[in-house]
Amino acid sequence: MEVIREAPLLRYLRWAKKFVKFTILSLLCFSFAILLLILYLRSQPLPETFVKQTTTIYASNGEVLDTMHRGENRISVPLAEISPALLDATIAIEDRSFREHFGFDWKRLAMAAYVDVVNMDMRQGASTITQQLARNLYLSLDKTWERKIKEALLAIQLELNYSKDEILEMYVNQIYYGHSAYGVQAAAQTYFGKDAKDLTVAESAMLAGIPKGPTYYSPFVDLERAKARQKLILDAMERDNLLTSKEAEQAYAEPIKLKQRANDKVTEPAPYFRDYIATLVKNKYGIDEEKFIHGGLKIHTTLDPVVQKKAEDIVASVLPKNNPNLQVALVAMDPATGYIKAMVGGRDYKASQFNRVLGKRQPGSSFKPIMYLSALQNGYTPLTLMKSEPTVFTYDNNKQYIPGNFGGKYPNALINMREAIKTSDNIYAVKTIDFLGPQKVVDQAKQLGITSSMQAVPSLALGTSPVSPLELNAAYAAIVNKGQAVKPIAITSIEDSEGNLLVEEKPEKTQVADPVASALLVNMMQSVFEQGGTGYRVAGEMNRPVAGKTGSTDYDAWLSGFTPQLVSTVWVGYDKNQKVDDVKEGYLSKKIWSQFMESALKGQPPALFDMPAGVVSVYIDPASGKLATEHCPNPQLFYFASGTEPQDYCMNHIPKNETPTPLKPPDSSTFWQRMGSWWKPDH
Template sequence: MSKSSSRFSPKQLFRLFAKRERPPRTLWSRLVRLLKIAGAVALLFLITIAGLLLYLRSQSLPAAVISQSSQMYDSQGNVMDTFLAGENRKSVRLDAISPYLVQATVAVEDQRFYQHFGFDLKGVARAAFVNLENRKAKQGASTLTQQLARNLYLSHERTWKRKLKEAAYTVQLETTYSKDQILEMYLNQIYYGHGAYGAEAASRLYFGKPARDLSLAESSMLAGIPKGPTYYSPFNNMKKAKDRQKLILSILSEDGYITANQAKSAFAEILSFRTLGDGQQEGFAPYFRDYIRLMAVDKLGIDENLLNEGGIRIFTTLDPVAQRAAEAAVAEGLPQDSELQAALIAIDPRTGYVKAMVGGRDYKQNQYNRVLAKTRQPGSSFKPLVYITALQEGGMTPLTPFMSEPTAFTYDEGRYTYEPHNYNERYFNRNIDMRTAIASSDNIYAVNTIMAVGAEKVISMARKLGIESELDPVPSLALGTFPVSPFEMASAFSTFASAGTRAEPTAILRIENSRGEVIYEASPRKEQIITPANAYVITSLMESVFETGGTGNRVSSVLKRPVAGKTGTTAADAWLVGYTPELTAAVWVGYDKGRTISVSESHKAAPIFAKFIEGALESVPPKIFPIPEGVVSVYINPLTGKLANAACADEQRLETFAAGTEPTEYCADVENGPDNDKAVHQGEGAGTLGEQKRQSWWQHLKQWWDS
């Protein structure tokens, strides 16, 4: 064999090498290799972070963002409020702020403020878990430093670019200033509501004293406001403000800063608040303005700082003519030397647009908006919700009879008894129909109706009509014994006025940012809740309230147009909820503390309603309620509930029905037969002479139209 033939070619040597078995890699060697890689990555990460920190440390912080006034417009395009007008700010040193307020602020906003480096990773994880558990953004994790960076240097738009800038400025703040300096800037920058920026201005606004003198109770109240100045201001909602104060005191107690007894005493302390005096901007329609702020922040998710300083424009549904009429009606309708309060809310039933809102007699003295208060019993003004349920789902008609006499009702399989009474123990002591019951506000008829229809069905109907307050399926529900808000009542009655279609109440039409870009536009829902025929029937029945014998008759001379509605009176409340084809209004009168109202005070709601309706619609020609298809009107004999003819012509009235529910039998046989019947049925006479004298001009017009 030759020497050359014993050699391997390079290709053969590679194959032999590749087939050799390599020694197995041990677990330890693999772990060492992974640790080396991880160490290299960590070192690279630390070098990058260090470089980034050094870079940010060398950069100057930008100039603070210049606040831009946000404006609110009414439905005619007039500026009705400028949010930044009257800005109240005064900076003080940290040691000039009560340590109670400092500690309370840290406790509720950023408990790990002195431990983290601008970002609370533990807080982020906790917030992420809570939000995941609730499937919505329920808890945030922004630190005080992040909030300060956002308020000083950035707009409040929710973009990734802004978040990255916020993170960078947070690092710069933490590397440039001490914790106490950051806290001092924060407490001088944060917004406390009603134009007050910073702890010093807020302390003087709410309590009339410098921030250094705030007590534990005052500090814990004040510290809760920045989370949502509109939502937690004691001027706007004392209950929510007290709930948040209780939370802050419990955190301070758990952290050992105060004792449990101190927390309990501070919560029980009666705080002495200043009233919003002449130095505060009341603005036009102040209760409506506060409602808009609440809706923008709470429902639409608009950042409150953006609302106050971002130069946005909010276009609302407020009608300045209606608002002025509402304010004038409330001012003139309440005694000047009394603590009697009132609330008025007006809605256009065709669109659901809120046209006017008055939440009390004097905004500067008390900012509590009674229009939204779900604390007042509606009394008999709730009855139409029972009657529409009976008409729509209970098989009843305007002629369904019930005996008006003292009655004991048993319910819940006989376990309970309910004995309602009529006002002043006045009863007809005979069968009456639905029109008579509504006009006279007969309680026995209303309870008979809910017993026949079922309270559960009434509650279901109330929910569809916009009543969200708690209602229990008991007989007394028919008499309005469960508290609701004037806002809810106006929304419900608007459905009657709009042929059974409920338009979702709307107050904000559009919001634009400082560049004119639309960031929100309303698209209110509409839903047919009641048939148009039944909506017209209940409207026709409620027109009787303002006629002779009706509980609202005393203001009929003020009303110059067709109006339907219902009064309601309890020991502590007076109501009138009513409407025209163009406007629905709910008026409540009473005392804040539920004090009993006098007989004369119980009559205040109706005149306020009447004056408002005529003032708001002064330039609008009177209109009858449109009569939809499926409605028939026939002359009936109210004593028998049958069609009227010559045999009972002395007792007859024109009654309205959903087609197919009107009576078909006559009150009695007559010798002249059908011709005589037909004459009366078709309305050749307009009822008895006595009825003609009592009927208003629009009733004659309706009768002419029907015939």
């Protein structure tokens, strides 16, 4: 029987038909699988990630005081705030087909796979910008096939969830540029001291080359090597028609001006204030350490960098170089707002980070104005007379207290409150607290802003209960504010990385003392800088009305005071129990205070301490304590709450049979008012 064989051509056609069907079916299955994979990946959320961003602390004028990052300095910025040249350079060198591919480049992937198979290792890199972003955000840097597969899947997810611009924005804000700079904004500031939006083509090409080897290509490490890498990138930009040949040549020829390295600086500004800010952020506002350091916060503060620099310079120039153990604290506030303008917590932050502005020391006689404010609200007037002489005080079940005046000197005569403040008479002060009762003074101090615990004992009048310079400064601010207490403010606002307001501080004033009594006290505190006053030695260094009070103990020297525009406190002493030489070392607190106040207010006209309604001024004969006449040899101008001024005239110097003629109070055109109208910034 004859077997009929199928023609080879027909057999081949049948096989071809089966192959085509199989191929089509396979492609359909593959496409369906890909579709299912895409739908699955699209439905799955991307892994959670926390992108560390640098927290920035700003001065009141917008200057950057500090950046907090602990080794990962990152400031995320939108694409619109990045130089287009930097974006072009990055795409040209890292992923020229970035705008076309869907997460990974098949051609580069195939080439990388071929090289890897030939060499049996993971030598060849083919990662796109999207893959690099996926790796940086979610994966380790291990070169394994498992990581490669995860990277590819995550890259697809990124492409499914974000636009190309969004991916590019995340990428340039994420990658490492060396020297703790993560992201292009931190890199631009680190290398060139400018924002990413202001980068030139030359700078952009140099920055784009650094991520390949952040140390190897750092211009800080090897500028020639960085320039060679820059040339490679400029050529790539020219190849991709992003630059003309001439533009590439000009960019390469452009001189590169690198920023001075941060670790080359001698000192950082306001280090004690920056530490104080960190404490407030964490302890007062409840922001944890991780968010503070890496949350990309924007912390706006009240510090005036010009005033701060003056404070630091004056402290450095006045304190003796041959006595490094002698320490200092200085704090200055705007009394109207409570804004802290300057803070110096010690003479050398590198040697000691302890902030003495917050440390508690005995204020000595600088505490007395708080007590006298209470006295003025409880029956005293500036003319209240008491005898200053050696006195033994008995209190609390026959306990004895025997204060003494400085140097053992006593007038042994009646003196008034103004004289007691001027000369810092201790006997007058203790007699005053004995009259008031110590608890009343404690209550007054608390109302003015003293938060430290105080003992309600007679010695409180002489400042034996420790307080911090910041507390005392706040109390003095309330005095010059006509009895309105203001809370010290160092931070005005805190924003998160998205611009949401987390914290906002606004000035808060609380009336805690009588305005008239406060104004009378301010007037008397001006006498401290008059001849015979405890601050007279430095009065010549100031060209404006000032008021204040000195204070001293065996271990402390203080001067706290104010003008209408600024209140400041200076403490000088030793950290350990070492006595202060009042003549040589104690004087330095006054010198620092006076020089700082005059320098800080330079450019501002002298301002007067104005008197509120309810105050009257009259001339007094100091010997008799009565209204002065034209015949009194030494009349003094006193201010009183209306109705508390003397009503009788001094008759001691009037000729017989002559009617007393009272001295008229001065008109409003005082010396300082005339100075204010004449003053110009160049005077």
